[in-house]
Amino acid sequence: MSTFELFTPEYDILLAARNVAAQPDRPAEVYRDSLLALTEHYQRLVRESHRLISRSDRAERELTRLNHQLHQLADELAYKATHDPLTDVYNRGAIIDIISTVLTQRQASLIVLDIDHFKRVNDNFGHPTGDAVICDLITRVRHALGGVGSIGRVGGEEFTILLDNVALQQAVLYAQRIHADLNRSNLAALPAYPVTASFGVSWAPATTGFDTLYNAADAALYEAKQQGRNRVMFR
Template sequence: MSSSELFIKEHDILNQALLAGQSEAMPGEYYRRHLLILSESYRRLVRESERMIARSDRAEREMSRLNAQLHQLAKTLEYKASYDALTQVFNRGAIIDRISQALENGPASLIVLDIDHFKQVNDTYGHPKGDAVICGLIERLRCCLQGMGIIGRVGGEEFTVLLENMDIDQALVIATRLHADLNARVLAALPQQKVTVSFGISWAAPQTRFDDLYASADAALYQAKLQGRNCICTNPSRVA
């Protein structure tokens, strides 16, 4: 529908007023009547315009509100896609991506750690207590790392710590500090029992694949388990 079809009545009133304006020697009442009709039509158009502007403003505010909600929803979905729901550290997919990106830009060390005898914790105290132990461990790691590493959860009770641009000796110092802290103080979530952790450490040169770096650290972790758990092992064969 064209704009002229929407305003047929208004166009008729305007045309009649123009014709009246071109007429001469007509009674004053004739001109007054056409002026009143034109004025009333104009007033109605003004009211409709004001209502349209108000609706437009409301629509714009609603659009802004919906856009803000959409933006927040996108951020929420992005966060949930990247972070572990329980611990709020990077989930498996996200930490793999982060490690891969780090290796594209430089060398990196990787600490893989696993809670010793964690199944016994779940079996003895229940899974909610096990979840609390995991969260307590993550808080302890964050405190000890002081922002120096990036934590990821790669399995139920297995975690990684990415140390960008650090060699294996620096990684060993950090792992030793974490290990000592866990042995010195029990976790608040399980004060009646010490929770210990086994560590495996590897290092890789730039452009190394994630799978190679992780496999090397995982082999060191397996060695730590074989040695009786609650200890640190490094992989002597550096991934290059």
């Protein structure tokens, strides 16, 4: 309904009332009838205005709700684009971006850990159990870190831990803490089968590239595996 169609009756009644008011010698009932008609249409106008305002309020609430849902969906998509669906840690692309960004501003240490003989776990117990082992291990890692660091999954059973603005010595202590926790008791997913990991730790000053930091930690990890696995090495 257009604005003109909505208010045409009111315009007509208003003009008629003005015409009556301009005639001083009309009978009283004429003025009364004109006033009643004007009042009736004024009430209608109030009702229509209230209806339009209510509709506008409902539309605004609906837009607010849809906008909230849109923001939620955007957050969910952003999270899924940057996180590993199994472990809820950062995925490879996201953790590389984070490490690279940190290195443009500050020193950083990196822990690279790889589950020892993980293929045997999958072969002997099945991939679902292997997934459960990975999740249990990440739970242990988070507990040992105590909220410090950013964890990323860079391969099937390989993870990185970025320690922002942390020196090498402290980073090695964190890696040793995780290592000791894994050796203290078996994971819940395989209570009768020990699961261990090898660790490589590196450090780099600000303005160092990601590859430099990662390759050093990866070389230390390789050394840990060469020396028998289930140990922490650093460079």
